[in-house]
Amino acid sequence: MYVQDTIVAQATAQGRGAVAIVRISGPDAITILISIWRSLSEKAPRPRELRLGDVIDPASGAQVDRALATIMPAPNSLTGEDVAEIQCHGGNYVARRIVALAMTLGARMAEPGEFSRRAFLNGRIDLAEAEAVADLVEARSEAALRQALAQLSGALSARVGKLRDEIIGIRAHLEAEIDFSDEDIALPSREEIAKSIERLRYEVTTLADTFTRGRIVREGIHAAIVGKPNAGKSSILNLMLGAERAIVTATPGTTRDVIEDSVAIGAVMLTLADTAGIRESDDEIERLGIERSTRAASAADLLILAFDGSRPFEDDDARIVALAAGRAGLALLNKRDLPQRLTIAELRERGLEMPALAVSALIPEDAGCIRGELERAADLLVASSGADEVAISRERHREALVRAAAALDAAEKSARAAMPPELIAVDVMAAGDALGQITGTVTSEDVLDTVFREFCIGK
Ligand SMILES: Nc1nc2c(ncn2[C@@H]2O[C@H](COP(=O)(O)OP(=O)(O)OP(=O)(O)O)[C@@H](O)[C@H]2O)c(=O)[nH]1
Ligand SMILES: [Mg+2]
Known part of the structure; x- marks a missing residue:
């Protein structure tokens, strides 16, 4: 689990604009908001209601801005943590001033993509969906928008998840063979296992081949x-x-x-x-x-x-x-x-x-x-790269699929060569792990660092 501190950042782009949004997430988010923002209607902020108020510097009592604010208590928030957002006036100064106020009260400036990373760690979104959010922000055409939305709604995750479930099913058969080798239980034959692996490898390769189109x-x-x-x-x-x-x-x-x-x-x-x-x-x-x-x-x-x-x-x-x-x-x-x-x-x-x-x-x-x-x-x-409705669009996904396909290929060869089930299981598991890295079911700090580093601050 990550350090449970409170982070703050401007979620909107820097520069001139009518409105800027300052986002705070973590255990102190709501306390910090209450310390720097007073509702004009003298009511405490109610979850998911937008209210007008004044941003106040708690040290001097001086007004900093008149702004809308809302709170979203855990777990039903963007990050799965307590979240507070202030919609202040845009421009270069006001939002920066509010971020600084939150920092004097103990919040830390968020790293690039840290809000999304927390959303992932708290199970709000999977890794492929987090990447789809980044794609949505970067979208420059209608087709890019459609593709990002499809991935965000979990189309790619569902496809990868289904393939992974089938791989885990094969692994279960192999393990049953290991555990009950002496007993008289009807298990799929080696030929049947090899056929299932071959079909999965074909499906994994087909999905990898959608990369050109997706990119x-x-x-x-x-x-x-x-x-x-x-x-x-x-x-x-x-x-x-x-x-x-x-x-x-x-x-x-x-x-x-x-x-x-x-x-x-x-x-x-x-x-x-x-x-x-x-x-x-x-x-x-x-x-x-x-x-x-x-x-x-x-x-x-x-x-x-x-x-x-x-x-x-x-x-x-x-x-x-x-x-x-x-x-x-x-x-x-x-x-x-x-x-x-x-x-x-x-x-x-x-x-x-x-x-x-x-x-x-x-x-x-x-x-x-x-x-x-x-x-x-x-x-x-x-x-030329498939008519499938789901397409992968990132090198990271393609590389994971290629690794999965290679592992399945090795597993199929072992199955056909009547190797011991332990040996086939190792490759089958490697294929499952490679697929799990796409959605983040299987992951490491390094992978997370690479994925979230390319996000912008405040996302
Ligand atoms: N009549 C006519 N002249 C053209 C046409 N297209 C380009 N030109 C002229 O051809 C000359 C070269 O055009 P450029 O667009 O600079 O050619 P380029 O291929 O970029 O040339 P380099 O950058 O030197 O490799 C200019 O004088 C253009 O006005 C055309 O369709 N008809
Ligand atoms: Mg030229």
Whole structure:
């Protein structure tokens, strides 16, 4: 169990705003609230009722703010502890002043994610649900919001819990075999056990495979715009963003660094990275820029290739076609407003496999066509990682599932090789523990530290 002290933090973002919320949790939360806040109606705060009052500095009696406050006694609160909240005026000063008052009365400044960590330790939410709260705060698109809500309502936890229960069932059979080996009890055969393990491994792997989709929905899709210098990459970025984000000039080699910005594409966010034109270069700065382009291209989920339709196919274009081999994306034959010296048919002959579109970065309407094709490419990418309604969205979950699948694989092999039940049970248990780490049924301080560290203060 953790130290039962009282913590305080501003739960809303720092900066200007109409309202800020100061949250206090722990055994002294209600006493502290009563010491620094007086109800205007002279009634003591009643649980879960919002009342107007004055925040008072108990040392001087001076008023600090006029604010709403409420108390939520344990165990029916966010953290499962006594919680008090003050909704004070926003801005940079008032909330900080109230946090300081609570600290003079013995509260400690909360660590990042400490409220959620307490909620987890008190069984109010499981680990996957706590992560879903963080995802909800970070959501930038409708799809990300839907996914976080599904996880928050326990869809992922239920799925993982069911798999874990089945694993525990198999372990029980194996243990019965160990305990009652001499007796005449009907137990599942080795073949039956191996089959059950195989089916579970398939289900665990299927869930692990939803990671690409889950991550894309959570973080958005990363696309890199690549092409030879002057093909119009920066112009395409600006066209898609509807803003002059990147510098455009007629001089080849204008873009040196990777420039990123995001747009909504259908229900997901698309982060577009404009990159330096790829060609042989003796210029030190340009070469470094080109290295970054190549890195951005290999890290991207989607490639947007830019070809200059007003120029014939060149060696630098061949480099781009090669770079795109086997990758998902969209090719743009740019500058369709100029006399054409390159066609999509020729790009195909040169080995281009991606869907391709003739466009002009100078024609605003073409943004709609590009957008439509990118939506299609995004859908394909999402569809490629399963149609399951539950998707995992964190590397931590994927890693746990991969570990579980490996342990089940080992268990299945032992079962088929007629190994002693003790040996099979060890791997089966390891698989169960790996799954338990997703929801936090099985956990360690280290895992908790990693999960909650990325939360913000006050959450
Ligand atoms: N006519 C016409 N000119 C274009 C089009 N797209 C880009 N340009 C022009 O082509 C030149 C290069 O455009 P950029 O967007 O800077 O090209 P880039 O691929 O980013 O070039 P680097 O950053 O140097 O690699 C500029 O003069 C643009 O105005 C287009 O569709 N039609
Ligand atoms: Mg550029």
